[in-house]
Amino acid sequence: MEQSRTEIKITGFGGQGVILAAYIIGKAAALFDKKEATLTQSFGPEARGGACSAQMVISNSKVLYPYVKRPQILVCLSQEAYNKFEPELISGGLLIIEKDLVKPKPAENGIQLLAIPATRIAEELGRRMVLNIVTVGFFTAVADVVGEEAVRGAIKDSVPKGTEDLNLKAFERGFQYGKNLREHGE
Amino acid sequence: MKADPKGVLTGEHYLDGDFACAEGALAAGCRFFAGYPITPSTEVAERFSERIPEVGGIFIQMEDEMASMNAILGASWGGVKTMTSTSGPGFSLMMENIGLGAMMEVPCVVVNVQRGGPSTGLPTMVGQADMMQARWGSHGDYEIIALSPNSPQECFYVAIEAFNLAEKYRVPVFIMMDECVGHMTEKVIIPPAEEIELYPRRLTNSPPAEYLPYMPEDDLVPSMIIAGQGYKIHTTGLTHDERGYPVMTAEAQEKLVHRLINKIRLNADHIIHIEEEDTEGAEVVVVSYGISSRVALAAIDEARAAGIRVGRLRLITVWPFPEKRIRELAPKVKAFVVPEINYGQMVLEVERCAAGQAKTILVSHGGGDVHNPQDILEAIKESIK
Missing domain, CATH: 3.40.50.970 (Thiamin diphosphate (ThDP)-binding fold, Pyr/PP domains)
Structure with missing residues (x-):
């Protein structure tokens, strides 16, 4: 029987690094936190530019059913992805959005809504493309499913050589933003 | 090696x-x-x-x-x-x-x-x-x-x-x-x-003058050569003799094609790799492979929790099909449940080998998604009625 199964969906548009963000979280859980982490992703022409998603199941025992139909944690980095995937989120779930790119409707069903201007922070760091790693940092701080050291390790292992420092900086910025939001609110 | x-x-x-x-x-x-x-x-x-x-x-x-x-x-x-x-x-x-x-x-x-x-x-x-x-x-x-x-x-x-x-x-x-x-x-x-243990290429010990490319060894498999190392051989899609030369006769066909089939069939016990759990004493056995075998596990766990004695047999080798094992299990179980993402393929083999001694129930799925474990659970429950 699967124990303590956490279902996560990370969504956005093609090119935002959604898949790499999920890969890093999964790798952190599987290789560094020593949990089971199964990542599946929607592929193909329909994913380029349009809404794309990565599905992640993290568990203390072997993952049997690999897909995520009703995520407990949903990350939306684009409006289109929000429109498409928000209805899947379970009541009481955690919704993480890109603050400048997603205009959410009022949260209901006990859904906890947290927002981060990940793109803006990435631009401040000089490279817009690290917005996914900023988001990973934020996710790590607010979601309580992967350890922060585990994620740092997974980032170092996964990003292109020579970009480790930039990506770790991006992680710290997202992580701190999440920590502050948690401790002090908006 | x-x-x-x-x-x-x-x-x-x-x-x-x-x-x-x-x-x-x-x-x-x-x-x-x-x-x-x-x-x-x-x-x-x-x-x-x-x-x-x-x-x-x-x-x-x-x-x-x-x-x-x-x-x-x-x-x-x-x-x-x-x-x-x-x-x-x-x-x-x-x-x-x-x-x-x-x-x-x-x-x-x-x-x-x-x-x-x-x-x-x-x-x-x-x-x-x-x-x-x-x-x-x-x-x-x-x-x-x-x-x-x-x-x-x-x-x-x-x-x-x-x-x-x-x-x-x-x-x-x-x-x-x-x-x-x-x-x-x-x-x-x-x-x-x-x-990691590897099986090396079966290279011949015979000198080029004596080598016959399709002369089988005891396990019906002939030994091979490497092209360009002095062995002049002929190999073809036509029915051929031990030299590899075409021979268009029923006798040559019987000798060659029967051996191609028997080298797998007669060695099936050495080839077949299956995973079994709780099949002894089971009233229903779920036979599955690939992703369906994982999704089935979620259903099997639930069925067991409901008190049903469910065994599982996972095909890691799908061909040759483990027919001997299905034949052994058939008289001992009420049913085989076979989830697969098609409208009935490997289930035909299960049914053939069960030979009417146990029910065979297909849980089909047309593709584009995996099964809902609930559908497999329902089939397990249905199978023992």
Whole structure:
């Protein structure tokens, strides 16, 4: 029987690094936190530019059913992805959005809504493309499913050589933003 | 013999099934890959092309799948372990030369990461509907070996097993993955090279003047040569004698084709690899493979919690089919439940071997998604009524 199964969906548009963000979280859980982490992703022409998603199941025992139909944690980095995937989120779930790119409707069903201007922070760091790693940092701080050291390790292992420092900086910025939001609110 | 450490990426990785399959092939000593990219198998080729310069060997992106299949047959005669990977439409194109590989007895591995079909179907989504094509897709009578992994970790090991079987029985071996397992990323542990046991090419001890390319050994498999090393041989898709020369008679056909079939059938006990749990004393046994076997586990857990004695039999080898084991179980169980992502393929084999002694219930799915475990649970409950 699967124990303590956490279902996560990370969504956005093609090119935002959604898949790499999920890969890093999964790798952190599987290789560094020593949990089971199964990542599946929607592929193909329909994913380029349009809404794309990565599905992640993290568990203390072997993952049997690999897909995520009703995520407990949903990350939306684009409006289109929000429109498409928000209805899947379970009541009481955690919704993480890109603050400048997603205009959410009022949260209901006990859904906890947290927002981060990940793109803006990435631009401040000089490279817009690290917005996914900023988001990973934020996710790590607010979601309580992967350890922060585990994620740092997974980032170092996964990003292109020579970009480790930039990506770790991006992680710290997202992580701190999440920590502050948690401790002090908006 | 042990694996060459050069090809073995020892350590803990987070890989998808396609990548893990390519790593398994490299660990098994595969040094020639010819293929044509097609979703959802492209990552097998991608990984191989990325790794092969470090390891030494050849990667060729071919003009199509027919040429890919021919290239791996030719390269195998050149003395290397060879592989190609594809999905349904490409698998169909390979069929003619898969028959040639069976007839010329060429060790090689063909990966089919199955997507929804028929035709171009669902390029990016899961299917398991090429299982009978793997068995019967090329014309004529022959036997092949096919394996089906259910996790990225198992993709790694099954790839090694596929190469060992291809070399031992001199036959094309299929790795029948599905899109879900191919595109699923999980932890994959790659062991040190010295823990990986490989079956070497069966090279002849005979001098060139005495060598007969199709003279079988005791296990019905002939030994091989490497092209260009002084052995002048003839190999053909036509029915041939021990010298490899065409002989157009019923007697030659019986001798050759019966041996091609028997080298697999009579060695089936050595080839078949299945996983069983709680089949003794079970009232129902779930027979499954690939991703369906994992989804089925979720249903089996629930059925057991409801007090039903459920066993499970997982096909890692799908061909040759483990008919002896199904025949043994049939009189002892009420039913076999067979979930697969098609409208009934491997279930036909289960039904044939059950021979009316146990009910056989198919839980079908047309593809594009995996089963809802609830559907399998319902079938288990229904099966014991």
